[in-house]
Amino acid sequence: MAKETIEIIPADGLRNFLAFCRLPRVLYKGQQGFAPPLDAERWTLHAARLNPHFKLVESQAWLARKDGALVGRIYAQVYKEAHAPVGASRAQFGCLDAIDDDAVIGALTEAAESWLRQRGADRVNGPFSPSVNSEAGLLVQGYDAAPMVFMPWNPPYLAAALERRGYKKAHDLISYRYEVTDKDRLAKPGILARPEWRDRLKIRTLNLKNLKNEAAIIVEIFNDAWSENWGFVPFTLKEFLSSADGLKLVMPVEGGFMVELDGVAQAFGIILPNLHEITADLDGRLFPLGLPRLISRIRTHAFKSGRLALFGVRRALHRKAAGGAVILAFIEECRRRSGTSPLEHVEFGWVLEDNIGMRRPIELAGGRIDKIHRIYEKSLAP
DSSP: OOOOOEEEEEEHHHHHHHHHHHHHHHHHHHTTTTOOHHHHHHHHOOTTTGGGGGSSSEEEEEEEETTEEEEEEEEEEEEOOOOOOOOOOOOEEEEEEOOOHHHHHHHHHHHHHHHHHHOOOEEEEEEEOTTTTESEEEEEEETOOOTTTTTOOOOOOHHHHHHHOOOEEEEEEEEEEEEHHHHHHHHOOOOOOOOOOOTTTEEEEGGGGGHHHHHHHHHHHHHHHTTTTTOOOOOOHHHHHHHHHHHHSSSSSOOOOOEEEETTTEEEEEEOOHHHHHGGGGGGTTTTTTTHHHHHHHHHOOOOOEEEEEEEGGGGGTTHHHHHHHHHHHHHHHHHHHHHHOOOEEEEEEEETTTTTHHHHHHHOOOOOEEEEEEEEEOOOO
């Protein structure tokens, strides 16, 4: 019997790039908890010419072929010294997807590790797909949870295979599910009604017509809020602006918040509708008929689920009463707006497992752990 051969090929050129982007929906189609992302959205995420992230790194992607069929993919990158992540290695891997075959997964990780070693790496972290500010972590809990927009899904065997190859847990990323109930919709003002905060705290809606003008404030607060978190790499204004037009297309008017304290913007949040509710039958394809269908559905669909995709509170308020008041005011405003929204559940994610200051208010408000994504680490030293 002929031995099965595994070939690792660079995902260079248009044909291989398109195959790299669509491979997860080919491998995982029909599996519970998986929802195929839109191919066009994957192109903007992974194309070096479209995503400003790739100006910060040197990178390479690969595909695995077994007996003529594509069966896996992986990506590796090294951040330039000026953009080194906080605490994490500049050498990283991401986009690991494959069939349940240790030989395939081993060949993919060996390709990435070898490429990183050639560039002087002695430690690797991941997955970051492609960055901590986009899709991070390998799913290790919540495989059958409701799929959520811009959150990676992986089958259980991938984590086990990585661990057999010497990868260890570095950090877990926690996502919470919050059920919106009539109690939320009928809730009375709390922190916003207290005399000591009533005149100091103000909440306004992000101006979607001038989202580019809001971008500088959002990026400033986000980078300040996350600057001490493990794995953090500053979110560049160009990165945010590259996705601003897409945000305007999918974000409802009431989905963006800015919290001001004493007249100064101190926190923001962006809640996105869960596009998977309206894209399942498109199977990732927008052309030729998918795009008009998607636009029509975005305008008319009453979304039942959404995700708090971006959130930040200035670092000066962390672990202070004012910071707690800002977070509670944000939660109260979400509850107030739920009175006119069809949302039935919101995913808050993700939060670093040791970020107790952020996790405690979410849990006190009624959030329960829904998914855990894991960042791994491995020594590449001889």
